[in-house]
Amino acid sequence: MSGHTGPAVVFDQVFKAFGPNHVLRNVSFSVPAGEALCILGRSGTGKSVTLKLLMALIKPDQGSIWVDGDDITRLKPAGVSKARRKMGFLFQDAALFDSLTLYENLALPLRRLTQKTTAEIDFAVDDVLRHVGLAGDKDKFPSSLSGGMRKRAGLARALVLEPRVLLADEPSSGLDRITASEIDELLLRQKHDKGMTVLVVTHDVHGARRVGDQFAVLHKGNLIAHGTASEIESSGDETAQKLISEDYPA
Amino acid sequence: MSNLIEFVGRVSSFGFRVIGDGVRMPFEGAQILNHIIEAGYKSLPLVVPAGFALGTVMTLHTRNTLMTFGAGAMIPTVQALAFFVEIGPLVAGLLLAGRVGSGIGAVLANMRVTEQIDAIESLSIDSFKFLVVPRVLACVVALPLLTLFMDFAGLLGGYLAEYSSSGASFSLYIRRAFADLQWANFVAPTLKTTVFGFIIGTVSSYFGFTTNMGAAGVGRAATNSVVVSSLLVILADVILVKCIFFAFPENAL
Numbered sequence: 001m002s003g004h005t006g007p008a009v010v011f012d013q014v015f016k017a018f019g020p021n022h023v024l025r026n027v028s029f030s031v032p033a034g035e036a037l038c039i040l041g042r043s044g045t046g047k048s049v050t051l052k053l054l055m056a057l058i059k060p061d062q063g064s065i066w067v068d069g070d071d072i073t074r075l076k077p078a079g080v081s082k083a084r085r086k087m088g089f090l091f092q093d094a095a096l097f098d099s100l101t102l103y104e105n106l107a108l109p110l111r112r113l114t115q116k117t118t119a120e121i122d123f124a125v126d127d128v129l130r131h132v133g134l135a136g137d138k139d140k141f142p143s144s145l146s147g148g149m150r151k152r153a154g155l156a157r158a159l160v161l162e163p164r165v166l167l168a169d170e171p172s173s174g175l176d177r178i179t180a181s182e183i184d185e186l187l188l189r190q191k192h193d194k195g196m197t198v199l200v201v202t203h204d205v206h207g208a209r210r211v212g213d214q215f216a217v218l219h220k221g222n223l224i225a226h227g228t229a230s231e232i233e234s235s236g237d238e239t240a241q242k243l244i245s246e247d248y249p250a
Numbered sequence: 251m252s253n254l255i256e257f258v259g260r261v262s263s264f265g266f267r268v269i270g271d272g273v274r275m276p277f278e279g280a281q282i283l284n285h286i287i288e289a290g291y292k293s294l295p296l297v298v299p300a301g302f303a304l305g306t307v308m309t310l311h312t313r314n315t316l317m318t319f320g321a322g323a324m325i326p327t328v329q330a331l332a333f334f335v336e337i338g339p340l341v342a343g344l345l346l347a348g349r350v351g352s353g354i355g356a357v358l359a360n361m362r363v364t365e366q367i368d369a370i371e372s373l374s375i376d377s378f379k380f381l382v383v384p385r386v387l388a389c390v391v392a393l394p395l396l397t398l399f400m401d402f403a404g405l406l407g408g409y410l411a412e413y414s415s416s417g418a419s420f421s422l423y424i425r426r427a428f429a430d431l432q433w434a435n436f437v438a439p440t441l442k443t444t445v446f447g448f449i450i451g452t453v454s455s456y457f458g459f460t461t462n463m464g465a466a467g468v469g470r471a472a473t474n475s476v477v478v479s480s481l482l483v484i485l486a487d488v489i490l491v492k493c494i495f496f497a498f499p500e501n502a503l
Contacts (some may be wrong), residue, residue, distance in 0.1 A: 084372060089368075095368065096366075097370075113373070
């Protein structure tokens with residue numbers, strides 16, 4: 001366990017542009033350890049970029065990003081790799097390795113990054129697959145899984161290294177209401193049962209309100225609201241109020 | 251022109267990174283072996299028949315001319331020299347560029363587009379070392395071996411064409427084929443295919459790994475991988491042949 005006692009995640013005046021397209025402008029927020037932040041906003045407002053910046057998959061043009069006490073924007077590659085070990089990432093389309101079975105998808109990071117024996121790896125994979133409800137599917141290839149199963153498998157892979165921070169990019173996109181609700185339930189369990197810090201990018205306000213303790217609303221690259229649902233609802237910002245409204249279409 | 255220079259710089263930098271990461275721990279032994287099987291063993295059904303057919307056709311084309319000049323006995327020698335010195339290495343290289351280069355470009359581009367490469371990075375695994383280095387090394391190892399298969403398949407095809415015309419015995423054909431073949435005719439041209447393999451692996455991986463154009467980028471990466479690596483293999487061949495002649499002047503026939 002880390003000795004860090006401050007917020008698990010801090011974005012400090014982060015600026016990111018792709019050519020002339022300014023995706024994030026001076027975005028700052030923090031997430032206390034063990035809480036869930038849901039990032040809401042219309043498409044193309046920089047929500048997924050926020051998660052990729054956090055995972056150090058892309059670099060900010062300005063600003064600092066702190067994860068569990070480390071400024072990942074100033075780390076060398078070895079340090080970045082170490083910082084990533086603290087995080088798990090559920091990608092929008094799961095991003096499972098399509099040439100590997102479900103078991104191999106999960107065993108790969110365990111084989112490469114831990115000293116576990118084959119038996120321990122088998123146990124860890126079985127355990128996390130059982131946790132997400134895919135216990136009997138470990139020999140299947142990603143192409144034979146349904147959308148909901150792929151999300152669960154992606155979540156299982158994100159959890160297999162037991163991260164402290166879980167990042168989920170549109171975990172319920174493309175899923176029916178019941179399956180989306182099951183994924184939300186799994187995210188909630190990570191927070192409640194394992195004390196994980198969870199950051200979710202979503203359009204699904206219903207799911208976000210279920211999972212999130214705090215909400216960040218991005219609009220045209222700006223963070224226009226950050227706080228609890230009731231704080232945003234009483235903020236006076238009409239766009240933020242609309243984006244967090246349960247009536248807002250997913 | 252500046253785009254071309256920029257491209258050369260980027261691919262060169264990519265190639266140097268392959269070399270640097272290739273000698274850095276951990277070595278991806280299992281990955282390399284998998285890709286050697288993919289690039290080498292699975293290319294045999296393409297390379298062997300192609301070599302056999304080329305050998306047959308070459309004998310059919312050259313036989314009459316050589317017979318006209320009373321040089322029928324030279325047919326096996328010409329066949330062996332042509333295959334071991336030039337046809338085997340070059341054609342094997344071009345076939346590998348077509349089969350494996352397009353595959354590498356398409357697979358890596360697809361992995362980029364579907365965020366699988368980001369997923370590998372997010373798991374604290376160096377995606378370049380895990381995906382690119384084994385593919386390039388596999389091409390470097392597999393191509394000389396494929397070249398040998400092509401050389402001997404070509405020789406066999408040539409023999410069967412000759413046998414169907416003159417009924418020459420296999421032992422006589424082989425004796426004459428290797429009579430004038432020096433080690434330098436065999437070793438240097440075969441080893442030059444390691445450079446071809448490096449070019450094919452590096453260029454194809456570059457196009458796949460660096461694509462940023464969504465689904466359209468997958469097709470473009472596959473096409474560019476084949477076109478550019480084939481072109482560079484031919485250009486490299488010209489340079490390497492000059493180098494071989496410089497190193498082994500007796501080979502300059």
